[in-house]
Amino acid sequence: MPKHKSFTLGELAKATNTEVVGNSDCHINNLSTIDNASEGSITFLTNKKYLHSLDNCMASAIVVSKEFKEDNRFNFLKSEDPYLTYAKLSKIFKYEEESLSPSIHESAVISELSSIGNNVHIGPNVFIGPNCSIKDNVFIHANCSIVKNVSISSNCLIHPGCVLGSDGFGFAPSQNGYVKIEQLGGLKIGKNVEIGANCSIDRGALDDTEIKDGVILDNLIHIAHNVILGEDSAIAASCAIAGSTKIGKNFRMGGLSGVLGHLEICDDVSVGAHTLITKDIQEPGDYVGIMPAQSHKNWAKSSVFIKKQGK
Amino acid sequence: MPKHKSFTLGELAKATNTEVVGNSDCHINNLSTIDNASEGSITFLTNKKYLHSLDNCMASAIVVSKEFKEDNRFNFLKSEDPYLTYAKLSKIFKYEEESLSPSIHESAVISELSSIGNNVHIGPNVFIGPNCSIKDNVFIHANCSIVKNVSISSNCLIHPGCVLGSDGFGFAPSQNGYVKIEQLGGLKIGKNVEIGANCSIDRGALDDTEIKDGVILDNLIHIAHNVILGEDSAIAASCAIAGSTKIGKNFRMGGLSGVLGHLEICDDVSVGAHTLITKDIQEPGDYVGIMPAQSHKNWAKSSVFIKKQGK
Amino acid sequence: MPKHKSFTLGELAKATNTEVVGNSDCHINNLSTIDNASEGSITFLTNKKYLHSLDNCMASAIVVSKEFKEDNRFNFLKSEDPYLTYAKLSKIFKYEEESLSPSIHESAVISELSSIGNNVHIGPNVFIGPNCSIKDNVFIHANCSIVKNVSISSNCLIHPGCVLGSDGFGFAPSQNGYVKIEQLGGLKIGKNVEIGANCSIDRGALDDTEIKDGVILDNLIHIAHNVILGEDSAIAASCAIAGSTKIGKNFRMGGLSGVLGHLEICDDVSVGAHTLITKDIQEPGDYVGIMPAQSHKNWAKSSVFIKKQGK
Known part of the structure; x- marks a missing residue:
């Protein structure tokens, strides 16, 4: 210890x-x-x-x-x-078990087409692809993949296993199955952002995905292409935000929740855990959509009742 | 840029x-x-x-x-x-920032008991275990783990951090705790499949897990052992499909949704976001089970009402 | 084959x-x-x-x-x-395709401040940071990151892509944005624990996060800092347990479910899939909170009805 x-x-x-x-x-x-x-x-x-x-x-x-x-x-x-x-x-x-001096681990693979600032730590087995810019005082933990066209501003902390700048999920249906839409945009991450373990944030289709200054993300979060996530937002684990949604400052969201795509959410919105936001939000405040947990027997009755309303 | x-x-x-x-x-x-x-x-x-x-x-x-x-x-x-x-x-x-010639990165670790086709790209720090077969024109991004008994057909694209062919979640309860069921099956991935970042797809217990031709998966998706997922299905981020469920062609599912195990879902089914499918589906169509989000105050009233129906 | x-x-x-x-x-x-x-x-x-x-x-x-x-x-x-x-x-x-002799892959990066037991397997590209203790007969698959202050007891199996001992999600709001709370605790994993692919388990803020003996976790699960998860618990894929929640023995939870933070859950509780637990549970039994899936048309009616109750 x-x-x-x-x-x-x-x-x-x-x-x-x-x-x-x-x-x-x-x-x-x-x-x-x-x-x-x-x-x-x-x-x-x-x-x-x-x-x-x-x-x-x-x-x-x-x-x-x-x-x-x-x-x-x-x-x-x-x-x-x-x-x-x-x-x-x-x-x-805080006790620093090992030397504080930041370093780029010899096993990291970094594209020659990317730039790395001062005082940057890049952990073992990190991959950084082309057209990336990692600014000063950024710490990237082990086993992260920074795929392409990613800009990470100063003082960010990226936990292990993150994938940043991956292809957005864009396909055009056709008679011969889905046709991939090449993702030509980037991912811009502001200053003082912290991204938890095993998150994925896609780069934009044409314009950029943007994570603004001061955002904190817990683990296993997905953020789709062309999302704009406002300053000082805080998102708990296992959430997902769908493509092109624009979210204001100081957004907060409990775990296992989501926001559909192409929505606009104003500043100062707080979303409960296990809730899905399906419409634009213009009023700051708390939004919740949790189906209450009950004993199996009671839930069965409530469930039958809810379905009856749909008939 | x-x-x-x-x-x-x-x-x-x-x-x-x-x-x-x-x-x-x-x-x-x-x-x-x-x-x-x-x-x-x-x-x-x-x-x-x-x-x-x-x-x-x-x-x-x-x-x-x-x-x-x-x-x-x-x-x-x-x-x-x-x-x-x-x-x-x-x-x-699309601008190719670096040479298009596919290559197997020197840091990739590939079992001698596996085979790699022509024109295959294998990114940094990829692990490919035994009994795997990677066909022509497959692109495997950085930091993926292809564990065992995995066959990937031609023209597939696997994004970073994916785990394919991991042990299915199989255990027999006993007086001394859970006894692991060794997973002896494989994982077969069809042609033209795209798998998003940080997904996990388990190999089968005895028979194989199967992802059919033309399937597209977004990020952070879990597919359990012995699932069969039909041609040209499209699944959004953070979904999970439980074991042994068999799904037809052209299945579509919004983010944060799931399908329970041992179900059969017919062709041309579309499932909304944040929805759980608990029963077989024999009729093509759209299925939704979203609990509506409301202001905290209104939700509390609705929630009390729903619970009352269970008493 | x-x-x-x-x-x-x-x-x-x-x-x-x-x-x-x-x-x-x-x-x-x-x-x-x-x-x-x-x-x-x-x-x-x-x-x-x-x-x-x-x-x-x-x-x-x-x-x-x-x-x-x-x-x-x-x-x-x-x-x-x-x-x-x-x-x-x-x-x-079970057919062992390659030598059974456990080994530490040459690409693994292991802190000199950590200890490794006998008969331990450490796969390619695994990172093990400082103050970790890996006991006998532990198997750690490829591309895992064991960050800091992690103790893994004997006979555990960790699937690829897991992040163990990452920083808990702890921040104090301030006028200048969130201030990070350094996570000084550890993560203790008991004996005979199996952890699925791409899971994340954070270490504690001050005290330790604890996963007790015999626990089995499926893929893509998040367990937050200072959770205590009781013996022989089994959790399906894509679940999340929030910080400081204490859960008894033999807990079972279906996929895509969650438990809020700072709760106490007694022994022998079973939670359905896609359910959120928001309160302490003192009675063993089955708890469910699934919003029933319906055709889109019927769901729309049920949804309007539910919202009416909140007005």
């Missing part, structure tokens, strides 16, 4: 712009959950639901909100935003 | 079997969307919905249907099937 | 702890489905639905239940559990 680092609580307060209540000299050597904290741990409380968990907590310090009524059982870091403070602490306690 | 080629409109008409209305000598050097067209562009109109977009279109020529009432603002190619003409033009304007 | 082995029926009875009815000296050289059996084949009947298929069956022997009323058309192996006997026979008739 990772080695631990050591800081005083005062040092951590300074680094995270928070306020110590208690002993600033207290030594902290790890970041932990409430349940697994021990002496030397700092942990955090972001949900009152877990307040009672503090009763048996062994942490030396706890990150809490400004409003939290502290007692003298613990030392505290009081924060405007405890969850954000936790994120900052996670960076402080 | 790709270099452009240059043709006269007359040359393009000849190559696509269409009719020029306007200036046959007009020079065309790129294929474009209506919105991004400029002088030298050819674009296409396949949906009357976009008719008004022509008002600001800068293209030199437009592919339209035979019925289209042309004016003298543009040159036209009149086509029986403008979308198919677009597909043909996409091949003409 | 694989070479065949040859046994007498008596030898197979001994190896599978079953009873011969008929000729023990009958030679068996392959395991087959009822439909494709020929002289020398052994097949099995596990479902009375297929009883009539025996009429044209050419097999030399059939595995049947103890209760089956045999006739003299075939030789039989009578078994307490014909499906389990089939599993055992599959191991006997």
Whole structure:
């Protein structure tokens, strides 16, 4: 397991712009959950639901909100935003097992027609095809395939197994079966984008597919050709967005959900898990289409009832 | 970006079997969307919905249907099937960034017990295990794993990250947990099949899994052992078909949908997105099972109502 | 195709702890489905639905239940559990196309900070990052990425394209967009676990993600950070389990289904295909939430009706 680092609580307060209540000299050597904290741990409380968990907590310090009524059982870091403070602490306690110096693994295969910026990490067995541009501080994990005409802006993180810039799914039906439409566009990925493991994002048919700055994608997500996905959108695992759909800023979508093709979705839309969006959305807000789960017996009755309405 | 080629409109008409209305000598050097067209562009109109977009279109020529009432603002190619003409033009304007000569990348690992046809491309870091047969003109992109007993017929295109011929999900429950059923069958892929990025298709338990000629699969699709998927079927991203299901010709399925195992689906069935097929289908037609998405508040009411029917 | 082995029926009875009815000296050289059996084949009947298929069956022997009323058309192996006997026979008739000796492929990239047990197979282009521990008799197929802090216990089988130990999807919203929460935990995989092709399982944020002994996962499954998945659970393809959900033993889930995050699911729960679990489950049993598929016309009526309930 990772080695631990050591800081005083005062040092951590300074680094995270928070306020110590208690002993600033207290030594902290790890970041932990409430349940697994021990002496030397700092942990955090972001949900009152877990307040009672503090009763048996062994942490030396706890990150809490400004409003939290502290007692003298613990030392505290009081924060405007405890969850954000936790994120900052996670960076402080991150242990780099191997050299931080980014490198291009010798097994990576990179087209001579593509360009690689400074401070770029390219993991083992990555393939980068022609007409790609990888900007500074991009980290591409092992076994990714960056196929063709892909531009990745600075500070992006691409997890293993991703396929970026693959052919969009474009075919014209004909009497002799489907005729492939060659995909002549590209894929543009903005700055500070994170793409989870085993995702696929196709390049455009003629124009480009675009993933805007600050987007975060979980694992196993599919994004089709010519989708435009707005700034700071967050999509959970196993979702799919169909071709040519244009989505505004700050879109959020739960897992296993989808958006049909050729739609327009305005800014600030949130879609529940296991939901399909089939129409344009012009109003910001929360949209849900989950069929409720029930015992098999009750579901059978509901299901018969629903089908009756269709007859 | 790709270099452009240059043709006269007359040359393009000849190559696509269409009719020029306007200036046959007009020079065309790129294929474009209506919105991004400029002088030298050819674009296409396949949906009357976009008719008004022509008002600001800068293209030199437009592919339209035979019925289209042309004016003298543009040159036209009149086509029986403008979308198919677009597909043909996409091949003409495709720019090959690197040598077209197919090759087997030196990093590919190929079993000595497998055979590779003529004019086959095998990308970087591809693994091909034993008892596989890759026929002529097959293109296998980077980072694919062709595990065992896989036959890929001629003119197939396999996108990156695919796993073909993996073990089917077969286990016998026992008092000591699940006992694996070794998967002794194969996977047969027909001619002119295209398989999208990060798909998985398992080989059969005893008999073979079969993907028939002309099938097109989008990304992140799962096809289980002993599925038979009929000719010219088209499946959108993130779908799954469970084991031993037999599907006829010309099956179409929207994204995030599935078919349960051991079913029989007749020819010419079309399944909507985010829909599960749970029974045999004997009638061609369109089948849909989407739970409608609503505002969170309205959905909550509908959901309570549905559950009430099950009580 | 694989070479065949040859046994007498008596030898197979001994190896599978079953009873011969008929000729023990009958030679068996392959395991087959009822439909494709020929002289020398052994097949099995596990479902009375297929009883009539025996009429044209050419097999030399059939595995049947103890209760089956045999006739003299075939030789039989009578078994307490014909499906389990089939599993055992599959191991006997498995043909190893290439040397069984496990090996670490020369193209695999393995961190010096990780340890590899005895009798471990690591396929081509596998990446194993730091702080990983791969125990004895583990088989890791081609193109897998084992990112960081992953412990795989003995006798596990990992299919191609899996990403294990990737960063969990953890971000704190801030005024400047999402701030990444570094994922400091690990991923612990128990004994006798099988993980299908192109799955992703994230490591924990602080504590570990845990896949317990005997779990079987089909292809393209996502398991988020800090999930605990109980012993002998079986999950079909294209499912997703969200973060911090704790699931008991013997959980079963059909394809394309999901479980939301931070839930607790008791032992012995079975979830249908294409179903989302949104609440804790305290009662063992079957849970289903499939929206029934109908003809497009009927679905439209049902859909309007459902939406009316939300108004």
